[in-house]
Amino acid sequence: MNFEFTEEQLMIRQAAKDFAERVLLPDVIERDEHAIFPTEHVKQLAELGFLGMMTDPKYDGGGMDTVSYVLAMEEISKIDASVSVIMSVCNSLVNWGLETYGNEEQKEKYLKPLARGEKIGAFLLSEPEAGSDATSQRTTAEDKGDYYLLNGTKNWITNAASASTYLVIAQTNPELKHKGINALIVEKDWPGVTLGPHENKMGMRSSDTHSVMFTDVKVPKANRIGENGFGFSFAMKTLDGGRIGIASQALGLASGALELSIKYSKERKAFGTEICNHQAIAFKLSDMAVKVENARNLCLKAAWLKDTHQPYGLISAMAKQYCADIAMEVTTEAVQIHGGYGYVREYHVERLMREAKLTQIYEGTSEVQKIVISRSLIK
Amino acid sequence: MKILVCLGNVPDTTTKIRFNSDMTRFDVTGVQWVINPWDELALTRAIELKEQSGGKIEKVTVVNVGKIDSEPTIRKALAIGADDAVRIDADAADSYFIAAQIAEAVKSEKFDIIFAGIESSDYNAASVGGMLAEFLDIPSVSSVSSVEITNDEMILKREIEGGKETLTIPTPFVAIIQKGICINPRIPAMRGIMMARTKPLTVVPPADIQLMTEMSVFELPPAKGTCKMVDAEDTDKLVDLLHNEAKAI
Numbered sequence: 001m002n003f004e005f006t007e008e009q010l011m012i013r014q015a016a017k018d019f020a021e022r023v024l025l026p027d028v029i030e031r032d033e034h035a036i037f038p039t040e041h042v043k044q045l046a047e048l049g050f051l052g053m054m055t056d057p058k059y060d061g062g063g064m065d066t067v068s069y070v071l072a073m074e075e076i077s078k079i080d081a082s083v084s085v086i087m088s089v090c091n092s093l094v095n096w097g098l099e100t101y102g103n104e105e106q107k108e109k110y111l112k113p114l115a116r117g118e119k120i121g122a123f124l125l126s127e128p129e130a131g132s133d134a135t136s137q138r139t140t141a142e143d144k145g146d147y148y149l150l151n152g153t154k155n156w157i158t159n160a161a162s163a164s165t166y167l168v169i170a171q172t173n174p175e176l177k178h179k180g181i182n183a184l185i186v187e188k189d190w191p192g193v194t195l196g197p198h199e200n201k202m203g204m205r206s207s208d209t210h211s212v213m214f215t216d217v218k219v220p221k222a223n224r225i226g227e228n229g230f231g232f233s234f235a236m237k238t239l240d241g242g243r244i245g246i247a248s249q250a251l252g253l254a255s256g257a258l259e260l261s262i263k264y265s266k267e268r269k270a271f272g273t274e275i276c277n278h279q280a281i282a283f284k285l286s287d288m289a290v291k292v293e294n295a296r297n298l299c300l301k302a303a304w305l306k307d308t309h310q311p312y313g314l315i316s317a318m319a320k321q322y323c324a325d326i327a328m329e330v331t332t333e334a335v336q337i338h339g340g341y342g343y344v345r346e347y348h349v350e351r352l353m354r355e356a357k358l359t360q361i362y363e364g365t366s367e368v369q370k371i372v373i374s375r376s377l378i379k
Numbered sequence: 380m381k382i383l384v385c386l387g388n389v390p391d392t393t394t395k396i397r398f399n400s401d402m403t404r405f406d407v408t409g410v411q412w413v414i415n416p417w418d419e420l421a422l423t424r425a426i427e428l429k430e431q432s433g434g435k436i437e438k439v440t441v442v443n444v445g446k447i448d449s450e451p452t453i454r455k456a457l458a459i460g461a462d463d464a465v466r467i468d469a470d471a472a473d474s475y476f477i478a479a480q481i482a483e484a485v486k487s488e489k490f491d492i493i494f495a496g497i498e499s500s501d502y503n504a505a506s507v508g509g510m511l512a513e514f515l516d517i518p519s520v521s522s523v524s525s526v527e528i529t530n531d532e533m534i535l536k537r538e539i540e541g542g543k544e545t546l547t548i549p550t551p552f553v554a555i556i557q558k559g560i561c562i563n564p565r566i567p568a569m570r571g572i573m574m575a576r577t578k579p580l581t582v583v584p585p586a587d588i589q590l591m592t593e594m595s596v597f598e599l600p601p602a603k604g605t606c607k608m609v610d611a612e613d614t615d616k617l618v619d620l621l622h623n624e625a626k627a628i
Binding site for chain 1: 451454455563566569572573575576
């Protein structure tokens with residue numbers, strides 16, 4: 001066993017930390033409050049190569065491993081989870097999905113500009129009536145010979161407005177149930193693609209979330225990923241990796257809240273001493289640190305399994321569920337440690353708490369992760 | 380045209396400073412090492428100048444005096460954008476030793492512009508740049524906060540009391556770099572980190588240089604005294620304490 005990071009992994013972690021502290025931190029509160037998309041910040045993130053950091057260099061990516069990705073996601077999420085969710089969707093869902101299952105033409109046309117960060121991607125699976133139950137797709141991709149006719153509505157789409165490349169999951173053969181589903185590459189500016197209003201969210205307010213409507217959108221057959229009927233399998237396999245991204249995001253929210261709590265508790269005095277010297281606070285810090293360490297180890301194990309080409313679906317589900325749940329617990333305790341200051345915006349922890357809540361919901365709720373985990377235990 | 384940037388490997392500025400029991404050696408346990416902040420700014424400006432030069436500046440080289448454990452710091456400089464690196468395989472004993480070693484190692488390559496940070500954030504000797512220029516027998520300009528190249532002319536700005544002065548200088552020269560030379564140090568990009576593996580890092584043996592100083596003992600500053608709170612209305616007591624106890628007035 002070797003728990004040491006390589007020099008490159010440490011360099012990437014430091015680069016992500018420097019970027020987060022220097023570029024994201026100065027206006028993170030303002031962007032959260034007014035739900036402003038981080039246009040310039042994402043541009044810089046792309047220039048540094050973080051949006052395509054795991055994609056093979058032959059497709060213009062950074063060629064970094066999943067462990068590096070976890071380290072970078074944690075550092076960026078400590079400061080701004082709205083930015084790290086953009087990074088997660090681009091890396092783990094869109095780029096990975098295209099690189100692993102797309103054909104060479106698709107990679108040349110769509111993956112390369114995404115990996116260079118010139119374009120942003122979005123992953124369109126959830127529907128008004130199909131969130132966790134992804135088999136119940138109502139969006140249809142009717143086979144019209146040399147193209148699919150796409151109709152339906154997708155909900156809760158991260159990057160919906162900022163992305164130009166969509167990966168859309170839609171039903172072609174309802175009688176085949178989930179085996180009739182396809183994954184299609186759709187360009188946002190094609191006729192028939194319409195954005196719903198911007199969702200006014202509790203947290204992650206700086207990332208753009210919309211519903212997307214498709215009305216008779218013609219999608220060339222060349223834009224189908226994999227064989228006919230591969231779409232559900234594509235979505236599930238891609239989400240296995242996506243869970244590592246969101247688990248790392250939740251880890252960053254928790255470790256960021258812990259760092260802020262340690263700092264605050266060493267400065268704030270009550271009853272004649274810094275509050276970290278009171279056992280009530282010290283033991284909270286201890287509990288938080290144990291959870292963060294466990295969470296980090298789960299994320300890194302999932303990443304290591306993926307990097308060494310071993311099955312990682314189970315551990316990534318464990319990481320997603322555990323990290324999201326402890327992110328909620330740790331950020332809530334961070335607000336408690338900060339007392340009244342924790343309830344106001346300038347101390348950051350209330351934002352981390354609002355953001356942590358979403359990690360228990362999106363890309364598979366904690367309950368869905370438990371289905372995945374328990375089924376693998378008893379099968 | 381070629382630029383050389385002198386690179387110090389220093390403890391991260393948030394490091395808790397500890398010494399061994401007889402206070403003769405800095406305890407490096409758990410220390411995170413970084414590029415000396417002034418050198419990192421100098422490196423960033425050197426890379427910017429190269430990028431803006433339209434090919435006239437052919438390369439940026441970094442040089443470090445240090446043992447193998449300074450290589451992660453050197454490779455970060457390569458990841459940021461330096462083209463190659465030289466490590467002189469010796470402990471960085473003092474400013475004279477460092478300057479003499481660098482001069483010996485680089486004199487044959489004839490760099491046109493040499494950047495040295497104004498000081499290092501650990502020992503703060505602020506003398507390597509000046510000494511290096513002397514060893515190489517070329518001019519040096521201290522406290523440089525701007526370097527521009529316009530029509531092949533080197534235009535430097537220096538911080539002086541109450542303002543700045545602008546001067547031009549022929550190459551070769553040493554510019555001793557102050558803050559302000561660039562806005563922020565550059566963050567290495569993924570591509571740079573990946574390419575750093577393949578860039579040349581040459582290790583050279585140290586020249587035979589005799590040390591001029593010997594470190595005797597370190598001292599930590601005295602611990603801060605406790606803070607006394609005085610009631611805002613009680614100015615007499617405040618004056619009394621400042622006068623009789625702190626002897627500040």
